[in-house]
Amino acid sequence: GESVGLHLPTLSVQEGDNSIINCAYSNSASDYFIWYKQESGKGPQFIIDIRSNMDKRQGQRVTVLLNKTVKHLSLQIAATQPGDSAVYFCAENMGGGKLIFGQGTELSVKP
Amino acid sequence: DSGVTQTPKHLITATGQRVTLRCSPRSGDLSVYWYQQSLDQGLQFLIHYYNGEERAKGNILERFSAQQFPDLHSELNLSSLELGDSALYFCASSRVANQPQHFGDGTRLSIL
Numbered sequence: 001g002e003s004v005g006l007h008l009p010t011l012s013v014q015e016g017d018n019s020i021i022n023c024a025y026s027n028s029a030s031d032y033f034i035w036y037k038q039e040s041g042k043g044p045q046f047i048i049d050i051r052s053n054m055d056k057r058q059g060q061r062v063t064v065l066l067n068k069t070v071k072h073l074s075l076q077i078a079a080t081q082p083g084d085s086a087v088y089f090c091a092e093n094m095g096g097g098k099l100i101f102g103q104g105t106e107l108s109v110k111p
Numbered sequence: 112d113s114g115v116t117q118t119p120k121h122l123i124t125a126t127g128q129r130v131t132l133r134c135s136p137r138s139g140d141l142s143v144y145w146y147q148q149s150l151d152q153g154l155q156f157l158i159h160y161y162n163g164e165e166r167a168k169g170n171i172l173e174r175f176s177a178q179q180f181p182d183l184h185s186e187l188n189l190s191s192l193e194l195g196d197s198a199l200y201f202c203a204s205s206r207v208a209n210q211p212q213h214f215g216d217g218t219r220l221s222i223l
Contacts, residue, residue: 032209043113043201043214044154089154096167097142097208101154 008087012108019077019109023090023102028071032093035064035075037086038104044089047075077107085109114138115215117202123221129190132218136183136204142166143185144205144212145177149198160185161208189220197222 013019025033031052036044050057050064050073057064063076073090087106091099114137122130136143145157156169160179171177174192179185189196199219203212 034211036214041216043115043203043216045113046211046213049211091154093209097144097159097161097205097212098156098167098169099144099146099212100156103153 008104008106010106010108012110013080015080015082015109015111017080019075019080019084019107021075021077021088021105021107023073023075023105025071025073025090025092025102026100027092027094028068030092030094033064033066033073034091034093034099035062035073036089036091036101037084038089039086047088080107080109082109082111113213113215115202115204115213117200117215117218119218120216121219121221123223124192125223126192126194128192129188130192130220132187132189132200132202132220134185134187134202134204134215136185136202137213140204140206140213141183142205142208142212143179143183144203145185145187146201146203146214147198148201148217154201157187159208166208192222194222196220 034049035047038044048059061078065074087104089104090102116135141162157171159167177187199217201217203214205212
């Protein structure tokens with residue numbers, strides 16, 4: 001369904017630990033997915049994307065996993081740093097450039 | 112810096128008024144998108160333009176309209192403003208529709 005931004009789930013991790021942020025998407029026909037990071041006062045910042053013909057993609061310190069069977073995405077951040085503290089959104093491309101965003105997860109990194 | 116420029120950063124106005132938000136996409140990007148972010152609805156897609164033509168519409172109110180000009184900049188017009196229109200409005204751009212969208216830092220609209 002459409003994104004409803006209410007109370008954000010929060011993930012609190014220790015600096016240096018790995019973080020895993022999960023997301024369920026709605027449309028089994030979606031073929032393109034993106035993770036964004038949003039810091040306070042800023043717009044969403046592109047982190048990594050994945051297309052439906054892949055189940056894993058790696059970037060610098062980040063990995064996205066896609067499980068189409070259960071319509072689930074995850075973002076893994078290695079060696080989490082204080083600068084990673086932000087709200088993270090997954091988004092699915094519904095066609096025509098229309099992105100449907102998840103509600104977001106707030107990541108808090110403790111030094 | 113995403114390369115997407117939005118002006119103004121803040122806008123305060125009253126109910127019933129009309130405002131125009133402006134967006135300059137990244138150099139070379141032909142697609143421009145508008146989104147609304149509010150506390151109760153999250154990030155919502157409004158509309159997509161590609162090279163001057165409307166390509167997709169979301170739950171955009173009839174009081175809202177947009178256009179993309181020949182130089183590829185875009186404007187979002189909001190009229191007959193209501194208190195509930197208070198939100199952050201983001202513009203994003205991409206080369207084509209099925210590529211990463213890059214967002215500006217938004218316009219914060221406050222209706223008094």
